[in-house]
Amino acid sequence: MASLEIEDVTKSYGATLILDRVSVAVPDGAFLTLVGPSGCGKSTLLRILAGLELQDGGRLRIGGQDVSHLRPSRRDIAMVFQSYALYPHMTVAQNIAIPLILRRLPLWQRLPLLSRLLPQARATLGQIEAEVAGAMAMLGLTHLADRRPVQLSGGQRQRVALGRALVRQPAVFLLDEPLSNLDAKLRVHMRAEIAALHARLGTTFVYVTHDQIEAMTMSTHVAVMMEGRLLQVATPAEIYAEPANLQVAEFIGSPRINVLPARVGSGGAAQLAGLALQGRIAAPAGASVQIGIRPEHLILRADPGGVGTVTAIENTGPELFVSVLTEGDTVLVARLTPDQGAGLRPGSRVALDVLPGKALAFDADGARIGFGHSVAAARELYHAR
Amino acid sequence: MSGAHRLGRTARIARLVVLCLGAAVMLAPFVWGLAASFKPAAEIWSGSLRLIPQTFHGWENYSAALSRAPFGRFLLNGLIVCAGILLFQLIFAIPCAYALSKHRFAGRTVIFGAVLVGLLIPVHVTAIPLYLGFARLGLLDSYAALIAPFTISVFGIFLFRQFFAAIPDDLIAAARVDGFSEWAIIWRVVVPASWPAITAFAIFSVTSHWNDLFWPFIVIQSTELAPPALGVVYFRRDESGVDFGPMMAATVIVTAPLVLAFLLAQRRFIDGITLSGVKG
Numbered sequence: 001m002a003s004l005e006i007e008d009v010t011k012s013y014g015a016t017l018i019l020d021r022v023s024v025a026v027p028d029g030a031f032l033t034l035v036g037p038s039g040c041g042k043s044t045l046l047r048i049l050a051g052l053e054l055q056d057g058g059r060l061r062i063g064g065q066d067v068s069h070l071r072p073s074r075r076d077i078a079m080v081f082q083s084y085a086l087y088p089h090m091t092v093a094q095n096i097a098i099p100l101i102l103r104r105l106p107l108w109q110r111l112p113l114l115s116r117l118l119p120q121a122r123a124t125l126g127q128i129e130a131e132v133a134g135a136m137a138m139l140g141l142t143h144l145a146d147r148r149p150v151q152l153s154g155g156q157r158q159r160v161a162l163g164r165a166l167v168r169q170p171a172v173f174l175l176d177e178p179l180s181n182l183d184a185k186l187r188v189h190m191r192a193e194i195a196a197l198h199a200r201l202g203t204t205f206v207y208v209t210h211d212q213i214e215a216m217t218m219s220t221h222v223a224v225m226m227e228g229r230l231l232q233v234a235t236p237a238e239i240y241a242e243p244a245n246l247q248v249a250e251f252i253g254s255p256r257i258n259v260l261p262a263r264v265g266s267g268g269a270a271q272l273a274g275l276a277l278q279g280r281i282a283a284p285a286g287a288s289v290q291i292g293i294r295p296e297h298l299i300l301r302a303d304p305g306g307v308g309t310v311t312a313i314e315n316t317g318p319e320l321f322v323s324v325l326t327e328g329d330t331v332l333v334a335r336l337t338p339d340q341g342a343g344l345r346p347g348s349r350v351a352l353d354v355l356p357g358k359a360l361a362f363d364a365d366g367a368r369i370g371f372g373h374s375v376a377a378a379r380e381l382y383h384a385r
Numbered sequence: 386m387s388g389a390h391r392l393g394r395t396a397r398i399a400r401l402v403v404l405c406l407g408a409a410v411m412l413a414p415f416v417w418g419l420a421a422s423f424k425p426a427a428e429i430w431s432g433s434l435r436l437i438p439q440t441f442h443g444w445e446n447y448s449a450a451l452s453r454a455p456f457g458r459f460l461l462n463g464l465i466v467c468a469g470i471l472l473f474q475l476i477f478a479i480p481c482a483y484a485l486s487k488h489r490f491a492g493r494t495v496i497f498g499a500v501l502v503g504l505l506i507p508v509h510v511t512a513i514p515l516y517l518g519f520a521r522l523g524l525l526d527s528y529a530a531l532i533a534p535f536t537i538s539v540f541g542i543f544l545f546r547q548f549f550a551a552i553p554d555d556l557i558a559a560a561r562v563d564g565f566s567e568w569a570i571i572w573r574v575v576v577p578a579s580w581p582a583i584t585a586f587a588i589f590s591v592t593s594h595w596n597d598l599f600w601p602f603i604v605i606q607s608t609e610l611a612p613p614a615l616g617v618v619y620f621r622r623d624e625s626g627v628d629f630g631p632m633m634a635a636t637v638i639v640t641a642p643l644v645l646a647f648l649l650a651q652r653r654f655i656d657g658i659t660l661s662g663v664k665g
Contacts, residue, residue: 052558073564085559089577102564164563 002063002076002171003028004049004204009058011044018044020228021058026221028063031198031205032233035215036225036251042208043176045225049206050079050174062171073102078165079174082181084157086149086164093145096135096163100128103168135167155186162194166201173198175207179214191217212252216240224248246366249292255321257360258293258332270361270371274307274327275352281361282370289369290362295335297358300324302343306351308332310344324350415640422446422633429629442630447638449631450620456638458609459616463642466531466612467591473536474590475583482545483571487557497546503539508600516603530604531612535594541586548582549575588650595643613639 004026011019019041026032034042047053049060051072059068067075078099086095101110109121116122136142139159149157158178165173178194179187195218198205209215215222216236223233224247232244243249249257262272264287268280272291283289300308300322308324311331320341322334332352336344344350361371420436421429423443428435450456484490485497511534519530552575560570576583598614605611608619620635 047558050558050562052561072558072562077562079559079562081555081559083553083555085553085555087556087560087574087577099563102569164559 002204003061004030004032004172004206005059005061006045006049007059007061009045009048009060010056011041011048011053012056018228019048019055022225022228022230023058024221024223024230024233026204028204029202030221031195031207031219032221032223033207033209033215033219034223034225035209035212038210040225041228042210042225046079046174046176046206046208049172050077051075076171077174078168078170078172079176080158080161080165080178082177084149084161084178084181086157086160088149091146091148092141092152092160092163093132093136095149095160096141096167097128097132099164099168100131101125104128131167132163135163138166139163154182155190158182158190162197166197169203171204173201173203173205175205177209178207179209180211194218212254216252222252224251226251242368243292243360244368246290246292246362246368249360249362253294255295255333255335258295258298260291260293260330260332262289262291262361263287264289270359273330275354277354277359278356279359280372282372283361283363288364290364290366292360292362293332293354294358295321295333297355298324298332298334299353299355300334300336300341300344300350301353302348303351304349306349308350308352310346310348310350312346313341313344320344324352326352418633418636421629422637424630426628426630443634446630446634449628450634450638453631454616454620454635455608456616456635459611459613459639460642462528462609462611462616463595463613463639465528467594469528469532470535470594471587471590473532474538474541474586477537478541478545478586479576479583480568480571481542482549483575485542485546486549487552487554500539500542500546504543508534512600512603519604525604526606526610528610531601531610534600538586538590540589544586545579545582548579552578584650588647591646592643 006022006024009019009022010017022041022045024032034045036042044053048055051067051070051074055068059066061067062075062077087098090098104124104127105115105121109115109118109124115125133142136145139162141156141159141163144152144156144160149160152160158181161178175194179190182190191214194205194207198218207214207218216239219236221233222236222239224231224239226247232239232248234242234244239248239252243252246259250259260272260275262270264281264283264285265271266285268282268285270277270279270281270289270291277291281289300310308326310322311325312323314321314323315338318337320336320338322336322341322344324332324334326332359371361369363369416436420438423441423446424438425440425442425445428439428442485493485500515534516525519525519533524530524533556574556578557570560574565574595612596614597612598618601612601615602618605615608616611619617632617635617639621632
């Protein structure tokens, strides 16, 4: 049970800057997901949090206590690794018990014979066995207690790794891409299981992934990282709806957000090929900007005189992803319900519109800028849909 | 289809024949020695090639060998020396290899380079300086002289480093998070995951030192300190080297424990490979 503060953490390997003054703070009980493409520094940040790597600068606080220079075992953290990192020569029960044994029994009491003879050590061991049994029951591992890791499936190993972490009741859980070695179906299942575990334990979780779906579905806080920098920390809904910059907007969301170059006209109007947008861009006239439109905010209407041509339709069942070639050789992707896309075929001419108030504007450097809309026009368009 | 199958079978038979021939060539001296240890002298020198002795003279040969030289003592010496060498080699090589493979520190590549260079230096080069050193220390003709020069095995360091490098870093990191000390990580996480390498190294180490004649010949004078190979030499010297029956019996006595140990270790070796699923 602890809040977590990361303050100005910097790390480089030789001349390569891995983390560039990363700061993030989350309250007790948060589920913070560090998400970004591979090589963005998210795993390094997690390893620094764990104390497995030493930061070049900056501080880390867990529950208000400065842990920047403490050994991993002193930080009151537990970690789940991508490869599970179970001890191959120990059984499931032993794997889960080992962190407790190492913490609660002094060295001399851990000797195989003494621990059985000393009443105090025996009492401690009994207590540990009870806790391990509890953890195994919670994760459905009881019937596997005497198996070794090689005899387990991927999902079972994953659960043992979770058990080894949670049995200690740490202040913070660190999880490094724990689902990436599982098959797709199991991944969805374990995703729900980890989220449920977080809800039940109420402990602070820090979760590293490159999978935006994991980030969006499990977290209370999503931190998007790229090239060693933290781009935005916000709730999943906010990250999606109000990305702070173009990189975040492009990273989160599948299919990717459509990005169109545009120019700011007189009075802040957006001038771009093939699309009419209401609203005023908060940028001087003549500036070049980029307009981002999520696929589900793009409206297609079959129209023989329309500017767009449907080039491909992907049917996923509940929705269609429709690619449209429009003026300026840009391809936009729209997400439609099967009903909305019923009349469309590859080659169909379509007119394009954008759900009012939903287009996002970014300046030439990718930073988000204001894009206000006229309310009346928005309402009109919405009902027309 | 069946033609291809038949071709596969002929190829397999050919391979088996070649392997059997190779094995026969390798084993022939041992088989001959074993057969000779059961034959009387006249039959050994008869000139005809016959494996099964016509007159069974084994009892006489073996009792002669055992009565004329303290072979029990030689075997015990071999055990003490080999166990001592292996123990120290493991104590030194495992932590060293762990540091070289899992820690980043200044001079690591230089030290590993030195290990590789050490692999290139034959034991004979250092024999004279070592002999002089032991003479100066007054340690000649002792177990210490037999064990000490081999306690640090660059081959062991090299072998373990390569093996440890394949142990996932995550496993070490998990052990650190769980609260193992570095020392405990070595003996309780790395060593149990490395049994195949340790067994392989033990086989190399024990066979080479059990059979070593060169170094014991230099530093040992007393018969009661002689390891097995040197014991056979003493035996031969004492018996003026003509009595081949007891001589071969002596050789069999000296070699048998090693062969048995190897057969046992081999099973363990295979177990080790199948049990250690480090990679998950």
